[in-house]
Amino acid sequence: MSANAIRIWCAAIFATVGLSAVNQCNAWEFDPLFAQRSVLPTPAASMPGDVALRICVFESIPNPLPLQEAVERALCINPKTREAWANVKIAAADVGVARGAYLPTISADWQGVRDDTNTDVIGHPEFSSNYRNSVLRTESVSLNWVLYDFGGRSAALANANALLAAAKANQEAVLQTAFAGVAKDYYAAQAAQGTYLASQEIEQTALTSFKAATARANRGIASISDELQAQTSWAEAVTSRTKALGDWQSAVGSLASDMGLDASMPLSLPPVGDGVKPGAEFTESVDELIREAKRTHPSVRAAQAQLEAASEKTKQTRAAGLPTLSLVSKYSWNNQPTTLEVGTPQFPASGREWYIGFQIAIPIFEGFTRTYQIHDTEARTELQRYTLNEVEQQVGLDVWTSYQTLKTATDNLDNTAMLLDIAQRSYDAAQGRYQVGVGSIVELLNAQSSLAAAKRQRIQSLTDWRSARLQLASKLGTLGISDIAEGNSVAGK
Structure with missing residues (x-):
């Protein structure tokens, strides 16, 4: 078949x-040298998760959209994850090519021609001839098998394996980055949605204050300035609500684009709830996290594999300038007719030829190109060593920055909870005082403004913490679907 x-x-x-x-x-691709075993069925299959990442097939978008669904869709559809997947396929095919170099090459040749031979001997027509042969065939089979090449093939295979390892590690790094990116956009959209809902509550609160000030002004209890200040606060709340709606739609558009959908696709996200239970403290110091990340992060492993590949490429280039020992063999057959002399009839005949032996190829002079090719590969190896150092340094910085961001976000969870509680009680007290006529409109509006700011900060701190812990997991190179579960302490892994 x-x-x-x-x-x-x-x-x-x-x-x-x-x-x-x-x-x-x-899985049905013809792979006799088992080089394609490293290629997974989908771009996101290497990310630990449920069956969705192994088949990348999804049903209609749920309402509300959970983070896990958004992440799985993005990992399967994101062009960068697909590019990384394609690079793994390329590297795996190159491994197959390198393995194939250990096998013999066999080639066959067949030639069929119509032969019309006409010989005119001037002055001696008795020696002239005119022969026509319907089909003359020549068939041959050749074999060439490199037996020894001073390590050239082994270096080429090691180079291909290292590049495959680099491609797979790079794919993991791309998945980590894509995961963190869509999670960040998801929480930004969720925060924008929460801010919009809070702005509606704030608008309603401002309207209530405006109505209360109007009622007092109509009864002559308060001045018209109280009513105007309350009306101004309400108008500002309407403006804030309108802006929050636009910010929310923009954030949802970015999230839809991450999932390969049109930006205009309507999406509904679950509300921002508390339900956050961060660990009392990080179980590992930031220094330990940085050391571990420099050792295991996919981008570091990719750079290390690139360095190994560059080193093996140098060995391969050196070996290419050394002799090779090959086994050569050929068998050929033809039906070329033969004649004893000019002018005598041709007789049907067949010929056979075969040989088997060894061939040694010794490069003697290549115009010094081999020397400069070696210089080139050595310089590229040096470049990869510096690249590895740069990647390790960047990974360390990323872990440090993300760690501090998560630590700050964790501290602010309690701070914003306390702030919201105080602002709510302050507003309730100011509203009560104003309604009984012992408080001023300025006091009420200040409390109202503080409550609005506290609600926004609380929503932002909740989404910031959730996003920050996933960002840290990404910088550590340990981000997985299981980290989506709320309250999972990333730093304590």
Whole structure:
């Protein structure tokens, strides 16, 4: 059965159960040297999670949209994750090429010609001839097998394996970055949604204050300035609510784009609830986290593999300038007719030839190109070493920054909870005092403004903490679907 027939058959089977035929049928690709085993069925399959990441097939968008659904859709559809997946496929194919260099190459040649030979001997027509042969055939089979090449093939294979390891590590790093990016956009949209809902409450509160000030002014208890100040505060609340709506729609558009949807796609997110239970303290010091990240982060492992590949490339280049020992063999057959002399009839005949032996190829002079090729690979190895140092330094900085951001966000959870409680009690007291005529409109409006700010800060602190812990997990290179669960202490992993 041909490869195309296998794909068509496989596609038909998987289409009946609603799965992605293209991704699932990758397992049927002809892979005699087992080089494609490192290629996973989908761009996000290497990320620990449920079956959605292994098939990248989703139903309609749920309402409200949970973070896990948004992340899974983004990881499967994001162009960068697909590019990284394609690079793994390329690197795996290169490993197959390097493994194939250990096998013999066999080639066959067939030639069929119509031969019309006409010989005119001037002055001696008795020696002239005119022969026509329908088909003259020549068939041959050749074999060439490199037996020894002073380490060139082994270095090429090591280089390909290192590049494959780098591609796989890079894919993990891209998935971590994409995960963190969509999580950040999700929480930004959730915060914007919460801010919009809070702005509606604030607008209603301002309207209530405005009505109370109007009632008191109509009864002559308060001055017209109280009513105007309350009306101004209400108008400002309306303006803030309108702006919050625009910010919310923009944030939702960014999240929809992350998932490969149109920015205009309406999305509904769950409300921002408290339910946050951070650990009392981080179980590891930031120094330990940085050291661990420099050792295990996918981007560091990718850079290390690139350095190893560059080193093996130097060995391969050196070996290419050394002799090679090959086993060579050939068998050929032809049906070329033969004749004893000019002018005598041709007789049907067949010929055979075969040989087997060893061939030694010794490069003697290459115009010094090999020397400069080695200089080039050595310089590239040095460059990769510096790149590795740069990546390690950046990973350390990212962990430090994310750690401090999470620590600040954790501290602010209690701070904003306390602030909201105080602002609510202050507003309740100011409203009561104003309604009984012992408080001023300035006191009420100040308390109202403080309550509005406290609500916004509380919503922001909740989403900041949730986002910050996922960002830290991403910088540590340990981010997974399980980290979406609320209250999972990232730093304590």
